Amino acid sequence: MSFRDEPLQTTFLSRALLPAALVASLVACSEEAPPPSGGLGPRPPMPELAAQTGAQRLTVAQYGNAIRDLFGEDINVPTSIEPDAPLDGFVTLGSSVSTISSRGVEKYEKAAFAIAEQVVADPARKASVLPCAPAGANDLDCAKKFASSLGRRVYRRPLAAAEVDRLGGLLVQAATTLGSFDKGIEFALAAMLQSPNFLYRPQVGEPDPKNPGKRRYTSLEMASKLSFFLWNSIPDEELLAAAEAGKLTEDEGLSEQVVRMIESPRAREGLRAFVTDWLHLGELDALSKDPTVFTYYSPEVGPAAREETLRVFEHLVFDLDADYRDVFLTRTTFVNPKLASMYAVPAPTDEGFGMVEFPEDAPRIGLLGHISVLALHSHPRSTSATLRGKFVREDLLCDGIPPPPVNVNTGLPDPSTEARTLRERIAQHNTDPACRACHMLMDPIGLGLENFDGIGRFRSKETDAVIDPSGNLDGAAFANARELALRIHDNDKVAPCFVRKLYSYATAFEPAKEETATINTLTYDFRAAGHRVKSLLSFIATSPGFRLAHEP
Amino acid sequence: MKRTKLSRRTMLRGMLGGAAVAIGLPALEIFLNANGTAYAQGDALPKRFGIFFWGNGTLPDFWVPKGTGPTWEPSPTLAPLAEVKDKIAVITGMKVYTGNTVPHFSGSAGILSGAAPLNNGTELQTFTQPSIDQVIAEAVGQDTRFRSLEFAVQPGGRSLSYSAPHSVNPPENSPAALFQRVFVDGFVMPGSTPMPDPRLPLRQSILDGIMEEAGSLQQVLGQTDKERLEKHLDGIRALEKQIEKLQQNPPSLAACMVPGKPLDEYPDVDGRPPMSEISRAMVDILVMALACDQTRVFSQWFSSPVGNPLYPGATAGHHQLTHDEPGDQPQVQSILLYIMSEFAYLVKALAAVPEGDSTLLDHCAILGTSDCSYGKSHLLEEYPILVAGTCNGALKTGLHYRSPSAENASKVLLSLARAMGMTLDSFGEGDARATTSLTAIEV
Numbered sequence: 001m002s003f004r005d006e007p008l009q010t011t012f013l014s015r016a017l018l019p020a021a022l023v024a025s026l027v028a029c030s031e032e033a034p035p036p037s038g039g040l041g042p043r044p045p046m047p048e049l050a051a052q053t054g055a056q057r058l059t060v061a062q063y064g065n066a067i068r069d070l071f072g073e074d075i076n077v078p079t080s081i082e083p084d085a086p087l088d089g090f091v092t093l094g095s096s097v098s099t100i101s102s103r104g105v106e107k108y109e110k111a112a113f114a115i116a117e118q119v120v121a122d123p124a125r126k127a128s129v130l131p132c133a134p135a136g137a138n139d140l141d142c143a144k145k146f147a148s149s150l151g152r153r154v155y156r157r158p159l160a161a162a163e164v165d166r167l168g169g170l171l172v173q174a175a176t177t178l179g180s181f182d183k184g185i186e187f188a189l190a191a192m193l194q195s196p197n198f199l200y201r202p203q204v205g206e207p208d209p210k211n212p213g214k215r216r217y218t219s220l221e222m223a224s225k226l227s228f229f230l231w232n233s234i235p236d237e238e239l240l241a242a243a244e245a246g247k248l249t250e251d252e253g254l255s256e257q258v259v260r261m262i263e264s265p266r267a268r269e270g271l272r273a274f275v276t277d278w279l280h281l282g283e284l285d286a287l288s289k290d291p292t293v294f295t296y297y298s299p300e301v302g303p304a305a306r307e308e309t310l311r312v313f314e315h316l317v318f319d320l321d322a323d324y325r326d327v328f329l330t331r332t333t334f335v336n337p338k339l340a341s342m343y344a345v346p347a348p349t350d351e352g353f354g355m356v357e358f359p360e361d362a363p364r365i366g367l368l369g370h371i372s373v374l375a376l377h378s379h380p381r382s383t384s385a386t387l388r389g390k391f392v393r394e395d396l397l398c399d400g401i402p403p404p405p406v407n408v409n410t411g412l413p414d415p416s417t418e419a420r421t422l423r424e425r426i427a428q429h430n431t432d433p434a435c436r437a438c439h440m441l442m443d444p445i446g447l448g449l450e451n452f453d454g455i456g457r458f459r460s461k462e463t464d465a466v467i468d469p470s471g472n473l474d475g476a477a478f479a480n481a482r483e484l485a486l487r488i489h490d491n492d493k494v495a496p497c498f499v500r501k502l503y504s505y506a507t508a509f510e511p512a513k514e515e516t517a518t519i520n521t522l523t524y525d526f527r528a529a530g531h532r533v534k535s536l537l538s539f540i541a542t543s544p545g546f547r548l549a550h551e552p
Numbered sequence: 553m554k555r556t557k558l559s560r561r562t563m564l565r566g567m568l569g570g571a572a573v574a575i576g577l578p579a580l581e582i583f584l585n586a587n588g589t590a591y592a593q594g595d596a597l598p599k600r601f602g603i604f605f606w607g608n609g610t611l612p613d614f615w616v617p618k619g620t621g622p623t624w625e626p627s628p629t630l631a632p633l634a635e636v637k638d639k640i641a642v643i644t645g646m647k648v649y650t651g652n653t654v655p656h657f658s659g660s661a662g663i664l665s666g667a668a669p670l671n672n673g674t675e676l677q678t679f680t681q682p683s684i685d686q687v688i689a690e691a692v693g694q695d696t697r698f699r700s701l702e703f704a705v706q707p708g709g710r711s712l713s714y715s716a717p718h719s720v721n722p723p724e725n726s727p728a729a730l731f732q733r734v735f736v737d738g739f740v741m742p743g744s745t746p747m748p749d750p751r752l753p754l755r756q757s758i759l760d761g762i763m764e765e766a767g768s769l770q771q772v773l774g775q776t777d778k779e780r781l782e783k784h785l786d787g788i789r790a791l792e793k794q795i796e797k798l799q800q801n802p803p804s805l806a807a808c809m810v811p812g813k814p815l816d817e818y819p820d821v822d823g824r825p826p827m828s829e830i831s832r833a834m835v836d837i838l839v840m841a842l843a844c845d846q847t848r849v850f851s852q853w854f855s856s857p858v859g860n861p862l863y864p865g866a867t868a869g870h871h872q873l874t875h876d877e878p879g880d881q882p883q884v885q886s887i888l889l890y891i892m893s894e895f896a897y898l899v900k901a902l903a904a905v906p907e908g909d910s911t912l913l914d915h916c917a918i919l920g921t922s923d924c925s926y927g928k929s930h931l932l933e934e935y936p937i938l939v940a941g942t943c944n945g946a947l948k949t950g951l952h953y954r955s956p957s958a959e960n961a962s963k964v965l966l967s968l969a970r971a972m973g974m975t976l977d978s979f980g981e982g983d984a985r986a987t988t989s990l991t992a993i994e995v
Contacts (some may be wrong), residue, residue, distance in 0.1 A: 055777040080729065083722050087677065097678075099719040099780045102699055103733075105787030106794070109755070110737065166761055174754045191758040196766045196781060204772050286708040288869060290862055291823040299820075380823075380862050380869040404655065412876050552774035 005450040040528060048211065048513060051507035052546035054096035056201045056228070059084050061273055065233035070153055071119055071129070072138075078111035084282075088510070089547040096508045100199065112193035130185065137175040137184065144168035147188055155197040156227075157220045158244065167191060169435040201228065205549025217547040222248035223495055226257065226541055229506045232273035232306050247351040251542070258541045262534050271317055271533070272310045278501045279395060281306040284372060288380045294455045297344050301455065304339050305372035311353060312367070316533075323531040324498055328489040331358040342371060342457050363451055363458055366485045368392075374449060374456035383454050385422055386429075389442030392473075396488060398497035402438055420465035423447055444471040448484035495531060496523040502533075506540045520543045571691070587863040597908045599944050600842050601688045601972050602918040603664070603851035605712065606891045607656070608874045609927035612934040614885055616644045624952035629888040632733060636899045636940070638950035639913060641645040642942050643937040644956035647986040652932050655867075656857035659924040659932050660712050661734050666962035670717065671899060681981055684919070684965050688716045688972050689849040697738075697794050700849035701841060703730050705831045705894075709727045709856045716974020719783045723853050727814035727833035734841045735810050738794065742844055743804025752795050759792050807905045807912065808844035811836050824862045827854070831894045839901045843912055852898065857902060857923040863887045872926030884927065895920050899940045916941035935961050939968070940992060946971035946995055953992045962986035967994055 058066065064077040082104030088095035091225060102107070119125050131149045147167035151159040159167075167188050175184025192198060201224050204365050205468040208216035217225060223243035227235040235243065239257055247253025261267060276282055284302035290296045316322050334355055340347035343364075346356025358364065377387040393399040410508035412425050419425045429439035448471040453459050461467060469480040473487040488494060500523045511519060521540055529535035540546055557587035603834040610629065617624045624642065626634045633640060648662030654669060657677075667681040682690075685700055693699035702711045704723035711723040724730040740746045766785055770778045814833040818826050831854060841847055855861060860869030866883050868876065873883050902913035920938035925931040944951055947967070966989040978987045 055773060085718070085720060085722075094718075097718040097776075097780070099716070099783035100787055101715070101719065101721045102781075102787040102790040103722060104786065105722075105791050106733070109758075109791060163765070166764070170757055170761060173757060177750050177754060180871070187754055191761055194758065194762055196762065196769055196784060200769075200781075202769055202773060203775070286564075288862060289823060310803065322756070353650075378858060379872050381867060414878070418984070515643060550774075552772065552777075 022111065022213045024314070040524060042527075044380075044517070044521050045523050046544060047514070047517045048214065048544045049518055049549065050215070050550045051503075051515060051518075051545040052509040052550070053203060053507055054509065054514050055203060056092075056095040056508050057082070057098060057100065058199055059091050059095055059232075059273075061276075062228060063199075065231075065269065067115055067193075067363050069233050069236070070150075070459060071115065071475075075115065075118055075125070078107075078114045081107045081111050089280055090504075090507050091282065092508045093510060105194075108194050109190070112190040113186070115193060116189040119189060120182045120186050120304075126182070126185070128280055129189075134181040137179060137181050138172050139181065142170055142181075143171035143188070144177070145186060146185065146191075147171065150189070151192055152221030152240070153193045153234065155195070156224045156240070161544070169249070172418050186464065187392055201225075204547065208548065209548060211548070215511070215551060216249060216547055217244045217549050219243045219248040220492045221462055221549075222254070222547065225546065226261060229259070229541060229546075230261045230270045231264070232270045232539060233266065235398050236266075249547075254542055255538075258538050267316050268318055271477065274502060275310055275503050277505060279309065279373070280376065281309060281372060283376060287375060289375065289455055290381045292475055293381045294453065294457075295456050296457060298338070300338060301371065304336050305335075305370065305375060305456070307353060308334050308339055309367070309370050309372045312370070316357075318534075321532055321534055324526075324536075325489045325531055325534050328368065328494075331360070331362065331365055332356070333358070333370070339371060341454070344458070350374050363481060365482055366489075368449060368481060368485055369452070371456035373440075374452045377493070378454035381454065383422060383446075383450060383452070385426060385443045385450065386439065387442075388446035388449050389444070390446075392445045393441055395501075397491060397493040397499060398500055399441065399493070401441060404438070407436065415463045420463040421467055422450060422462065423468060445473055445484065447471045451481060496520070499523045499526055499536065502536060503540055503545070506546060515545060518543065568974075584631050595917050596944070598845065598848050599691070599692065599946075599972050600848045600850075600912075601685060601943075601968065602849070602937075603683075603685050604895050604918060604920040605664075605853050605860060606922050607706075607855040607857045608871050609659075609922045609924040609930070610888060610936045611881055611884055612931070614880070614888070614924050615925075615936060616934070616954070617642055619708055620952050620954045622951050628991050629885055631800055631897075632889060632893040632896045633938075636896055636903070637926065639899055639903060641947070641949050642952045643938040643939065643955070643990070643993065644934065644952065645958065646935050646937060646961040646964070647958040648883075648932040648935050648961045649982075650932070651983065652930060655930040656923040659930070660857050661924070662932065662984050663921045663923075663935060663961055663965075664712055665714065666965050666984050666986065668982055668984065669849075678717045678720075679712070682714060682716060683851075684712050684968065684979075685715045685746060685849050685851045686721070687979075688969060688974065691974050692848050692972060694793070695767070696845055696847045697797050698734070698841075698847035699790050700839065700851070701730075701734070701847045702851045702853065703825050703834050703838070704853040704856070705834060706853070706855040706859050706861050707825045707830075709853050709859065711851060711853050715785055715786070716779070717855075718780075719973070723851075724809065724834075727818070727830060727837060728816050729809070730834055730837050731811070731814050734837060734846055738798050739846075740798055741810070742802040742808050745801050746798060749798070752799055752972075755795050756792060759795075763788055772968075792850075802845070805843060805845055809905050811840040821864075824866075827861065827863070828890065828894060832897055835898050835901050838898075839905060839912065842902070842916070843905050843907065843920055851889075852880055854894060863890055866910055881928075883897045895940075913941045915944050917943035917947055917968050919968060933958055937961060937964055939964070942995070943968075943971040948993050948995055951993070953990070960984065960986045961991070962987060964993070965992040966990075970994075 021300050063081060067075060067077045082100050084091040085094040085098035087097060104119045129150045130146055132145045134142040144164050148159055148164045170191055171184035174187035175181045191297050203217060205215040206218050208214045220243045223235040223239050227233060227239060242248060243255060248493045269329035287302040289297040293406060316327055332355060334353045335343060337347040337351050345356050348356050377391045378384050390401055393401055413419055424445055429435040429443050448469050451458060451469045476487045478484045478487050500519050503519055526536045526540045614628045617627045617630060619625055648659050650658045650662035650668040651657050661667060661679050664683040665679045665681040670677045670680050689700040698761040702713050702721050702723040704711060704725050711721055724733060748768050766781050770781050818830045838850055860870050860871040862869055870887055877883050902916055903911050905912035907915060918940040922936050925934045925936055962980040962984050963986040966976060968985050969976050969979060970989055978985055980986055
């Protein structure tokens with residue numbers, strides 16, 4: 001047995017990965033001083049409250065990950081399938097309410113056959129999914145074995161006898177009609193990949209024997225919930241086996257799998273999916289920038305900038321297990337030669353990405369210095385203090401911004417000798433009472449980033465005038481982008497907002513009002529765990545909100 | 553008995569200045585009626601419905617034509633429509649009554665579905681009622697291979713074709729994808745006999761099984777999810793219909809040709825998407841999809857609500873310009889001219905295809921509209937509404953109708969649905985519901 005295969009020992013677990021309630025109770029038993037949660041006060045009780053949810057449709061990324069997990073990394077995953085349908089800008093939220101269109105049905109059919117043909121065409125791949133040697137095209141027994149074993153992975157649960165009979169029958173029907181068992185595999189596989197049991201994540205739940213009157217998700221449903229939340233893909237064999245043994249409705253069995261999953265390299269894919277959705281990094285593929293204004297811009301900038309941000313999060317969470325808020329202050333980032341040229345730092349590698357550290361006195365630090373954030377929240381030919389401020393408010397602090405009034409002149413004066421910088425041109429936002437109420441929530445934040453142009457490159461002047469990057473965040477003044485980063489890092493809303501974003505990602509639903517109590521307790525635990533993201537993943541995955549189900 | 557030898561014709565035809573060259577496949581003339589103008593069975597040529605939609609509205613001061621009735625002169629931004637003046641109706645002065653709660657979205661939902669959208673704040677959420685193309689597809693889309701076709705011109709553009717709340721019909725986003733879907737995957741030339749394909753009944757068997765599985769799931773899921781699966785089942789049934797069609801001999805259609813294959817990609821020019829080229833390539837495919845009776849309902853999403861593409865020569869994105877450009881907004885005017893030129897191209901392309909004793913356009917009703925009227929302030933008054941085609945003589949064209957009293961824009965939707973043969977008492981919901989149609993554009 002190799003080291004990798006050894007079960008994780010509990011002593012090996014970091015304390016931060018254990019649910020805070022457990023930590024607290026351990027502390028209470030040993031009569032030690034309270035945990036170093038300085039000033040946190042008593043932990044609010046965790047409500048026994050099920051999160052809202054719906055049967056999620058697999059996202060485009062989840063579909064691809066599932067296909068690769070089923071048939072190998074090198075399989076060619078068709079990309080033309082039903083596109084994601086973001087709700088409020090979030091793909092995950094949209095997956096709980098959107099449907100599959102007629103066009104989507106067509107595309108899934110075509111994709112299913114494209115995948116099935118590849119599986120049959122490659123002997124090694126075929127062998128990996130075919131548990132028996134067919135005696136002929138009409139070997140119903142082998143057909144049913146195939147349907148049963150692969151179906152369990154595709155549907156993420158054991159198949160009912162009627163399902164096995166039907167898929168096995170279809171296989172033999174196709175095999176005899178078309179003259180080979182392989183053709184039969186192709187059709188049976190294509191059928192599974194078009195099934196709503198594959199394309200959706202049905203969650204029904206069952207009565208909870210430990211909580212009379214309440215419902216919980218079944219052990220098998222928990223397996224899918226966990227794997228899509230933590231890995232953005234289907235369960236692996238170990239998780240599925242644990243689910244079949246009923247372990248995922250038990251505290252201990254659940255914790256064991258959650259810890260294993262978070263420590264698995266696949267958790268990086270899960271974190272990437274969350275960060276992509278939360279920070280809208282998918283939109284970087286369709287960035288609209290005028291290259292006559294931004295000469296450094298080219299179509300590869302958007303995807304590279306996304307990769308940078310994802311690597312920074314991955315590094316922070318998995319390599320360093322650091323405080324989440326460090327993402328605003330870190331001078332470490334990952335760049336390819338293109339990004340290095342835009343940041344004016346030496347490229348760490350000739351191709352691909354390498355780690356760099358900005359100098360201590362660099363004007364930019366942390367996430368708000370990333371090209372991804374700066375370019376996404378700008379116009380095609382200029383910056384926008386308003387859009388950047390809105391990003392900080394809505395995505396980092398979870399403050400709501402009312403929609404702009406419908407009948408208002410929103411035109412900005414052109415740059416002129418009197419108003420050379422954006423700060424001067426948007427001065428009216430500050431004086432006109434109709435604008436002021438909302439714009440004061442956004443502009444003073446975004447003006448702190450004016451030293452970075454519409455694609456995130458540093459500039460000290462605009463229209464030959466020196467840029468003043470000062471501003472304030474909720475009354476806390478700052479002189480420049482570096483200080484703005486500190487203000488955000490220190491803001492009380494940063495932790496609960498991050499918890500809310502990750503919780504709603506996990507449940508794939510906008511939290512209901514009463515779930516605020518759940519988020520508050522999770523925030524307490526997150527703070528008590530030193531803002532470790534891995535800990536928060538575990539707190540959410542083991543929380544009642546994630547385990548309890550509503551009446552269907 | 554010796555089979556009649558059918559002559560193989562090769563037709564090369566430049567379409568509208570040679571943008572697309574279509575090569576005709578064998579036409580089995582034995583299926584044509586005496587003049588080769590209608591189905592041999594004697595059925596009337598079908599009616600088609602379409603939407604041409606652009607984002608960010610208009611400039612009302614430069615939009616409303618001078619003169620009403622048949623004697624009107626195109627306004628500055630409608631100038632590109634001068635050539636097709638007798639083939640369209642311009643309707644002005646009407647209002648969308650959805651309440652202007654979500655800029656760009658209240659107007660879109662109102663003019664496309666006749667009802668206010670659902671929203672919970674600043675973000676676009678969903679229509680609450682199906683859009684008119686889907687209402688009509690429900691009635692006339694059952695006999696064709698595709699219930700409806702949606703395509704977006706702006707790169708990454710979205711569609712607002714809704715079958716139900718949160719059930720949007722995503723568009724094809726490239727000419728190549730549209731071509732592949734209509735004319736490559738499973739296309740059978742009308743008039744030809746398809747080769748028997750044993751895979752087709754097997755594909756139907758798969759779909760039967762999927763319906764069974766979806767049915768079992770529906771029994772355990774909650775009401776909302778049950779309805780979502782029902783929409784999925786609609787799609788399955790549509791695909792079954794498609795597969796069924798592949799096993800039939802489609803009647804010959806005189807004007808049907810496979811259009812020229814579009815380019816694989818249309819790269820940006822100076823950071824600006826070549827929207828005109830993309831649009832024309834898509835329209836050339838669409839026109840033949842209609843002529844070959846592959847669908848009777850389409851929607852062309854030229855640009856998206858709040859869409860911010862850079863147009864040639866513009867110094868900012870479209871949406872940004874509508875808000876920030878001072879004065880008469882000359883750049884926004886140029887963009888509107890650009891968009892109207894593409895609407896004109898669509899109308900001309902349909903009018904260029906003979907069908908029966910008239911043209912394909914004469915068997916169409918096309919609604920051209922946007923997400924608001926004045927983009928700068930998201931007005932819902934003075935709504936931009938264009939109608940092209942007479943829909944087999946049901947609609948009047950060549951006129952400007954000016955509403956004297958900010959009439960409900962949904963009246964136009966009711967007229968269009970009725971022109972398509974539907975018997976409806978009303979169209980829309982709530983304040984935007986119309987119980988009378990706009991008789992001024994009806995024959």
